[in-house]
Amino acid sequence: MNQENKRNGFIMQGSILAIAGILVRIIGILYRKPLTSIIGDEGNGYYSMAYNIYTIILLLASYSIPSAVSKVIAQRLALREYKNAHRIFQCALIYVVIVGGAASLFTFVFAGVLVDANTVSVLRVFVPTIFFSGLLGVLRGYFQAHQTMIQTSLSQILEQIVNAVVSVFAAWLLIQTAVAGADSTTKAIRGATGSAMGTGAGVLIALLFMYGLYMMNRKQILRKVDADQETHVLSTGEGLRLIVFMVTPFILSTFIYNLSTALNQTIYVRIMLLVKHYTSSEAATMYGIYSGKTVVIVNIPIAIASAMSAAMIPSISGTYATKDVQGTRDEVAAAIQTTMLIAIPAAVGLAVLAKPITALLFPQPESLDTAASLLRASGITVVFYSLSTLTNAVLQGIGQVNRPVIHAAIALVVQTVILVPLLLFTDWNQYCIVFAAIVYSFTMCLLNQRSVRKSLTYRQEYMHTFLLPVLSAAVMGAVAWGSYEACYSLLKSNVISVAVAIVLAVLVYFVMILKTGAVGEAELRKIPKGGSMLRVARKLHLV
Secondary structure, three states, X not given: OOHHHHHHHHHHHHHHHHHHHHHHHHHHHHHHHHHHHHHHHHHHHHHHHHHHHHHHHHHHHHHOHHHHHHHHHHHHHHOOOHHHHHHHHHHHHHHHHHHHHHHHHHHHHOHHHHOOHHHHHHHHHOXXXXXXXXXXXXXXXXXXXXXXXXXXHHHXXXXXXXXXHHHHHHHHHHHHOOOOOOOHHHHHHHHHHXXXXXXXXXXXXXXXXXXXXXXXXXXXXXXXXXXXXXXXXXXXHHHHHHHHHHHHHHHHHHHHHHHHHHHHHHHHHHHHHHHOOOOHHHHHHHHHHHHHHHHHHHHHHHHHHHHHHHHHHHHHHHHHHOOOHHHHHHHHHHHHHHHHHHHHHHHHHHHHXXXXXXXXXXXXXXXXXXXXXXXXHHOOHHHHHHHHHHHHHHHHHOOOOHHHHHHHHHHHHHHHHHHHHHHHHOOXXXXXXXXXXXXXXXXXXXXXXXXXXXXXOOOOOOHHHHHHHHHHHHHHHHHHHHHHHHHHHHHOOHHHHHHHHHHHHHHHHHHHHHHOOOOOHHHHHHOOOHHHHHHHHHHOOOO
16 A cells, blocks of 8 residues: 555545544534433533543543554554554453553542532442443554544444433433422432433443454454464563553543643632632532533534544554654644644634524523633634644654643643633633633644654644635635524524524535635545545536
8 A cells, every 4th residue: 555545544534533523522412402401501510520520530541542552553563463463452451451440449439539519429420431431442442553443433423322312311310200399409410410321321332332343353353363473472461561651651641631621620610619609509500501512512623633633643653663754744744734624614613603503502591692602712722622632643653652741731730820810810700711721722732733843853834734724714704604694684593594504604615725725636535525525626617
């Protein structure tokens, strides 16, 4: 396979995972609407507080396993060491059973210390999920190392569908079975607990699905292992040491990178309760508007960067392991350009259609204006988080696993120094968290980009990657806003107006990126259905 085909395959696999990620986020938003109507903003607050702590524990236990496993195994596969690749897979399973079991036990025992009393029961429901997630992560990482993302994509979609169904049903059932006369806070806690059950059910079903796929491919895998003539086969001890030394930097990087969410939550709640004297219910409700609505919407386009990163790590690891530095540079450039072509218009679209989109997805009138305003302010983080997530993957893929750890720590300190006085001396409340997120993600972008440039002697191209997409997105944003306002003034229907605005925005952006030269025929062919889009573009004389 020549280098151009490798890059096209990597972009295609990343695109497959990105499409799955978008579908997962869309399903997440669709079920959040009925779920929020059941558990309310207060219930969303309790769920988010427990989920953020669960995420931190998961980060330490197994969240980084897919990336780490895919990197280590991809390096061995690039060198055709099939026996060692399989041994590493087996050692990764041993690792997650030990670490996942310990993390689950820790969470159950110390739940009362990690969260406040109203959130303890919600956090404890996440305990089995922590254990199952590690096993699921190893299986996903194993398939990703073979540079096929279809299995991971299907499992993610299945996981989210089960999560959606069980979350809504369990939340409704637990609230319905509450003791007669229970207050709104008790019902919110029970609803949040039901939602947490959905998360666990989704992970369990995805694990069973991935295990089934592995067993279907096991004979073919073992045939390659048996045919391998490698003389030095890793022992179990060597494999475990390799996993530990590789996973640990991934864990530290991902942990600190994502720690900002839990830290910001903790700082926010503590200051709201102890300094500004809000009640626990009020603080949870305010935080729930931000975390349960704004963050959920913003995470949809960021999923594309996460998918591209997952596809990038094994590809870059393999390329870099064979000393093909120029090929690595080309893959980095292609991934950044592809991600920015989507992240930039997404940020603009969320900014100009913030209120209509929020009203469509979360129509609760009491918090609509606040949620929309928070979304508008958060739009720019789509670009910064997408780019920083991608450059994290680049540094990890080329073995610079400690750099993201250092950068995340620096960014965390910078944003915390800004967040605390903002919360103490202003009345911005949730907007302080938004501003801290902007500072954090922007700082990560700058530091990561600097390290990538030094490590690969990589020169970032700006015109086609950033400037032309920004120009195209600006025109798109004006059309989206104007068409929404015109349509709504005539029809008074938010659903139809949003649909019309989005369709026109997509068409205008597609025309603009072709007419400005941001995307050429070669780039268009690399994405799923790119050939079909190219034929349409030619018929319209756009290329």
